[in-house]
Amino acid sequence: MLLEGIKVGFALTGSFCTVNNVLAEMEKLISEGAKVYPIISESISSLDTRFGTARDLRLKLEGITGNKTISTIVEAEPIGPKSLMDMVVVAPCTGNTLAKIANGITDTTVTMATKAHLRNQKPVIIALSTNDGLGINAKNIGLLLNMKNIFLVPFGQDGAKNKPNSLISDTSQIIPTMLGAMEGRQIQPLLIKY
Numbered sequence: 001m002l003l004e005g006i007k008v009g010f011a012l013t014g015s016f017c018t019v020n021n022v023l024a025e026m027e028k029l030i031s032e033g034a035k036v037y038p039i040i041s042e043s044i045s046s047l048d049t050r051f052g053t054a055r056d057l058r059l060k061l062e063g064i065t066g067n068k069t070i071s072t073i074v075e076a077e078p079i080g081p082k083s084l085m086d087m088v089v090v091a092p093c094t095g096n097t098l099a100k101i102a103n104g105i106t107d108t109t110v111t112m113a114t115k116a117h118l119r120n121q122k123p124v125i126i127a128l129s130t131n132d133g134l135g136i137n138a139k140n141i142g143l144l145l146n147m148k149n150i151f152l153v154p155f156g157q158d159g160a161k162n163k164p165n166s167l168i169s170d171t172s173q174i175i176p177t178m179l180g181a182m183e184g185r186q187i188q189p190l191l192i193k194y
Contacts, residue, residue, distance in 0.1 A: 001033030002179065008034045009070070009085040009117065011110040012061075014043030015092035015129035016051040021171045022091045022127070026064055028175060037085065038062065039070040039113045041097065073112045080116030087181060088117040088124045091153070091174060095130030095137040102140035102147075118149055123181035127153040127174055133167030141167075151181040156192040168194075 010026055012019060029036055038061040046054050058069050070076050079085055090097065090110060100111045101124075114124055126144065130137055134157070144150045153169035154177070170192055180187040 001031075002175065003029060004033035006034045007084065007086045008036050008178075009039050009079060009088040009113055010036050010065075011039035011041070011088060011090045011093075011113055012044050013041040013090065013092060013094045013097045013110055014047065015094050016044075016047075016049045018092040018129045018168065018171070019044075019051065019057065023060065023064065025091070025171045025174045026061075029178075030065065032175065035067075036065045037067045037070065038065050039076060039088075039110060041094075041108055041110045042071075045069075045071045045109075070113065071109055073107075073109055076109045076113040077116055079113050080119045083120050083122075085117055085122070087122055087178060088114055089127070089174060089178065090114060090124065091127035091169070091171060092129035093126045093169075095132045095140075098126070098128065098130060098133075098137055098144070099140045101126070101150075102143040121149055123149050123151055123178075125151050125153060125174065125177050125181055127169035127171055127177075128155045129168050131163060131166045133165060135165035145186075151177055151186050152190060153177045154187065154190050154192045156194045158194050
């Protein structure tokens with residue numbers, strides 16, 4: 001098993017259309033031996049959408065992982081001082097969360113989990129899902145690419161004709177990105193074609 005005994009904080013943010021893809025990857029992490037602890041943003045925790053209810057998603061996450069969801073800043077803060085995780089995966093990572101991480105803003109559960117984890121100089125893996133990745137958030141992607149212990153899951157334009165600024169990571173590359181991060185390297189190629 002590739003991830004035997006690795007403790008992974010798996011943080012989901014409000015790109016609801018990509019959550020099911022991410023859940024499939026979460027199950028793969030567990031099948032590879034990882035111990036997964038779900039972390040959910042305030043949007044995931046509270047919004048019912050056409051993709052399902054917040055309650056159902058929380059129950060599904062807890063069923064898949066066997067662990068209670070971390071859903072508040074107070075619950076996320078000990079990740080740093082207690083060194084609870086070996087790595088944190090943020091998937092899907094919205095443009096809003098991406099911008100906050102890049103600029104050190106810690107006002108949500110996911111950004112607190114990320115900041116708390118980074119204080120231990122351990123890897124954070126980010127899988128983008130944002131409609132403004134080649135717009136206002138392009139600068140934040142550039143900042144993150146140059147930050148220590150941040151690793152991006154390969155990404156590309158998912159709808160260049162109708163959504164020219166939109167970027168989405170290939171979630172099937174989460175595990176390879178994690179393995180690269182464990183060696184301190186960003187997997188390549190980072191830019192992919194959909």
